[in-house]
Amino acid sequence: MNYSLRTFLNLSFFLCLFLVAGSQDIQAQVSNTISKINFGPAKEGEDVSVEVELLQNQQINRINFYYRNSAKSEFTEIEMELMGMAARCIIPGEDVTLPYVEYYVVVQTAQGEDVYPGLSVEPLKLIVQAGSPKDKEVIVMAPEKNSSVSLDEFFVSISLLRASDAVDKSKTKIFIDGADVTEMAVFADDIIIYVPENFGKKISLAGHNLRIELYDTQGNLYHTVESAFSVVQREVLELAAGAFKYRGEVNAESRREDVRSVDTWYNNMRITSDGSFKNWNFSGNVYVTSEEKKHLQPNNRYSLNIRSSWLDLNFGDHNPRFPSLIMSGKRVRGVTGGLYLGYFNLDFTTGQVSRPIEGTVQNYITIRDTIGGSIVEIDSAKYGFPRASLSSFGTYERDVFAIRPSFGKGQNFQWGLTYLHSSDDPKSIAFSAKPKENIVLGTDLMIGFDDQKVLFTAQGAFNLINNDISGGNFTDAQLESFIKGIDSTMLKDLDTYKSARDLASKFITVNQFIGPLNPQELPTVAGDAALQLSYFNNFLKVSYQYRGNEYTSFGSSFLRNDVAGFTIYDRLRLFENTLFLSGTFESLSDNLQETKFATTNFTTWNTSISYYPRTNLPNVIASIGQSITENGLDTLTSALIINDPTKKSLVINDVTDKYYLQLGYDFFFKYKHQTSVSFNYTDRQDDSPGDYDVTSLNLNLSASTAWAEKFSSNFSFILSQTDLKGTPFNYVTLSLGGRYYMMNDKLVLNSSINPSFGDFKRVYADFYAQYFWLRNLSLMFQTRFIANSASGGIPASNDLIVGLSTRYTF
């Protein structure tokens, strides 16, 4: 491509985005709690950091992040770490696959749940970038990527040994933090060396970015490689080289929020530290907040971790990971650990998953509850009445114990067995009802061949649940009466039933509330199996899942029940990883135990094409998909509805078409620009009597520009048009922000203004200033002003949040 054409394309795209805003990673939708979500670089196979910025955090109890890649039908849940005005988590690299990861966020407040981007809106997409084979053509010998190097040993060395013949090595350019240092570099065949000291230059003690630009023989940009490194004092490296290494960080914050005329003061502090001694690693985390309340589940967090290659022990708050059907994403306060000997391994956890919170009594009474309402039995000797009417039910203390012995290292083979027991403690509080108990037995298997290019995984689990253990186990008399009630002829085997009760009661409380009631129909059985093949640049995964309608594990309470079916996912890499084609087909059904009037079938297909050109052109991602949900009922032909028209609400018959297009373009035109434009359109046609048609169109333009080393700006434009059953909801949100470093980078100023117009009117403005007293001690002032327009009967109001925080690292 000649220079003028490339310049024209650059200019065209640049003008199209009119110096716009933010990166593709920044998403903003309507929410009363979430300001925006920031992601770290999303590269295939690498962990992605997620930060949810909050508008305010009054009465936020918990924030959960849900995500799934194209190969998964279910969303995985992560409980985010909440601190001050932000919540953070990490998407594991194994789940970061092309072309995107879908996600949404659920904020649990005292008033209920705030789902972001909304209940009727498709999940958002985080675009995943593919690794380029051209990255391997540049070898950064020094300083190594993400390494720390001492000031007196710093120099840059690059090897172009692997560079293609199309590259003119002499045209290579080197930039440090955006500054071109090529003229000071020495070119020696494959090696390029830059020693700043030779030119009287000194690099600062800080994190830096090294950028290498390769040009082809025509002078066109061939490829760009970036590498981050830190320059530190020699003493820091010496400390790191010692036998005992440690580092830590203290964050403290005090913040006042005046939201909807409710004034709240928050104070919190987090101390994190990690260290190592020889082959042992340690880490600790303490988070204390003024939000810790006795009437809520814990907000404080304490954890201590000790690990080596064969042992892992966690004390305090931890999220243990067992086979996903049994335990995943649940916080346990107690002890979690594992012994990893290779051929034999043992994972375990024991502790509390919810602490006791007493219910609230409205009044003490004598009458019985006849309608299953809010009246509970209480200790009459203690309270003077046999019953109480509650205005809110309490939460029992719930403990969990899980253990999983497994055999095999997990490279080619592993087989595991898992047992979980979880129970409410009926004596932990006085005012509540129906404490529960749950046991789960499961097994999992993994077989891999050819460096896991062929991988088979499977897991299965079965559970028992008791929905009310307040009365304890059956007495002999109660058991006899219970059996007699079922079938008096069974009484001849009473002794056998007593023996069975005695044996089973060692694991779970045995009384009339134990389930499943229909075990022959497998309602409490769940299983997954998947086969993956990775050959010829193609990744194929075929999986099957089965979840009985009553399958319950207290360790994994986010599973979708009553569903079975298969999913096929295929991804093909073409033209040296420049073009990716992927497709997903999923067919699921419910009503496995025939407990519903009709079986609903869920059919979903999705295809996408992603193009990451080697040349300096925009990346393109386009996808199209469809979801069909129907249960075969029809208002005109189904006997069920003809006989009883009130059941017409049971009809499910809708089709949702989805279209998505994104262009992303990072380029240099006078300055460095990162731009993207995305278009997302969904059309749900509901042919059921409810006729809940929804169309949604979202257009997002964003760009950030580094005008100088010290100053950068970002701008975004979001157009959202939604039609909910004929009711339009349209708005536009603009965002303009900037960041400026001054006083030798000791002071960082950051501000933004974000007005929304249309059916949703709001303006919020942010300003924060961070001052570094020392390299490891900083103070930050933050303020946010939100002008809410009157909406839905709620009068207009202004909110103000002012906070002061400090950060110290050691």
Next chain:
Amino acid sequence: MKKLLLVFTIIVSANLVFAGSVPVKDSPVAILMKTVKDVSFKRGDANWTPAKVGSTLNTSDEVKTGDQSIALIKFTDNSVIRVRENSSLKIYADKQKQSISKNTYVEKGTVGFNVSKQENEEFKFTTPTMVASIRGTEGFIGVLSDTSSILVVTQGLVNVLASLGLQQTGSVGAGQFAVATSNGSITISNLTPQLQNQANSIKKTVTKSITIRTNLFNMKIEYLVEE
């Protein structure tokens, strides 16, 4: 005299490895990434000179270290060798298009390695009594006082050949070590804790320094952190 002849034979053998290809003498194949205390290098017939960080190394260049000294050399394919104290080696490399094959002759001392090579490349170490073809990634090789050689492999696989006498061969896997003696025998055993610790220690190249400041001068003394 016998030892001299042996060294001569090994150097000739190492050169023969690259027979048929034409090494570009002036083309750098490696860089000195770090030097501690007494490290010097020699090019061709020139005298030994102190080595500086950032110096490029061509094929046939020699590097030696003194007491409590260390040199870290990185090849253009990002393979690393760590030359420990009182060691001496000579670098041979053959660069062809986008690949480079290396054969490092270790005359004495201990050299740690961390290999980053492609399938079509070779990484060999030659000692007076052993030729080791590195197929794996990490370990160290050393020449003992009686000219026998020791090879420790912590990751990957290495094929070894005793270059004298019996000329035995073998494969050394991760967690194993091999000793080749001057009679050409090779014994392969599992790593002892001491060798494992030595392998860990060899990977570390961080030093400490003391600066003495006087009215007349400032003196900086850098030394290796002993485990």
